[in-house]
Amino acid sequence: GQQLNQSPQSMFIQEGEDVSMNCTSSSIFNTWLWYKQDPGEGPVLLIALYKAGELTSNGRLTAQFGITRKDSFLNISASIPSDVGIYFCAGQPQYNNNDMRFGAGTRLTVKP
Amino acid sequence: EAGVAQSPRYKIIEKRQSVAFWCNPISGHATLYWYQQILGQGPKLLIQFQNNGVVDDSQLPKDRFSAERLKGVDSTLKIQPAKLEDSAVYLCASSLGGNNEQFFGPGTRLTVL
Numbered sequence: 001g002q003q004l005n006q007s008p009q010s011m012f013i014q015e016g017e018d019v020s021m022n023c024t025s026s027s028i029f030n031t032w033l034w035y036k037q038d039p040g041e042g043p044v045l046l047i048a049l050y051k052a053g054e055l056t057s058n059g060r061l062t063a064q065f066g067i068t069r070k071d072s073f074l075n076i077s078a079s080i081p082s083d084v085g086i087y088f089c090a091g092q093p094q095y096n097n098n099d100m101r102f103g104a105g106t107r108l109t110v111k112p
Numbered sequence: 113e114a115g116v117a118q119s120p121r122y123k124i125i126e127k128r129q130s131v132a133f134w135c136n137p138i139s140g141h142a143t144l145y146w147y148q149q150i151l152g153q154g155p156k157l158l159i160q161f162q163n164n165g166v167v168d169d170s171q172l173p174k175d176r177f178s179a180e181r182l183k184g185v186d187s188t189l190k191i192q193p194a195k196l197e198d199s200a201v202y203l204c205a206s207s208l209g210g211n212n213e214q215f216f217g218p219g220t221r222l223t224v225l
Binding site: 004006031033040041042043044045050088090092096098099100101104105 | 116145152153154155156157160167168170203205212213214215216217218219
C-alpha cells in the first residue's frame with residue numbers, strides 16, 4: 001500500500017528552539033493528521049487538516065495541508081522538554097477513503 | 113470521559129500458540145479500528161468496524177488473524193497460530209464515525225518467542 005515518507009527520522013534540539021517536520025506521498029490524500037506518541041501509550045491526535053492549503057494551529061503547534069494534497073508539515077515553536085516523543089503524520093488516501101496510512105515517525109529529543 | 117480500554121497490556125507467548133486481545137471503545141463511538149505497530153514503525157491498519165460490520169480488512173492477514181465486534185461495542189482480535197514476526201504493539205482506536213479524530217487505547221505489547 002501507499003507509504004507516507006516522513007522526515008526527519010529523529011531530531012535533537014535545545015529547549016526553546018523551533019522544530020519542523022514533514023510528510024510526503026506520491027498519491028493524493030483527502031485528510032492529513034498529526035499525532036504524538038509517548039512511550040507505552042497510544043498516539044494522541046494533535047491537529048487534523050481537511051482542505052488543501054489549510055493552516056491550523058494548536059498552541060505552539062502549526063500544521064499545513066499542502067496545496068498539491070501530497071504533503072503536510074508540522075512546526076513546533078519554542079520547544080519545551082515535554083515535547084519529547086514520537087510524532088506521526090497520518091492521512092486518508094483519495095484512492096481508499098476507509099484507509100488510514102501512517103508515516104514512520106519523527107523521534108524528537110529536547111535538551112533542557 | 114473514559115478512554116479506549118485494552119487488555120492485556122502485555123503478553124508473551126511462544127510461536128504457534130494462540131492469543132486474543134480485547135478492546136472497549138469510547139462509549140457511543142460507532143467506528144473501531146485495530147492497528148499493528150511494529151517497533152520503530154508507524155501503526156498499520158488491520159481492520160475497521162462500523163458498528164458490528166467490517167468496513168475494511170484489506171490489510172488483515174486472514175490466514176491467521178481474525179477479529180469480531182459482535183454487538184457493535186467491544187471487539188476482540190485473535191492470532192492463531194502466532195509467528196515471530198507478529199511481535200508488535202496492537203492498538204485499538206475508536207471514533208464517532210469515519211476515519212478522522214481517532215482516539216487510541218494504550219495498546220497490547222505482544223512478544224512471540
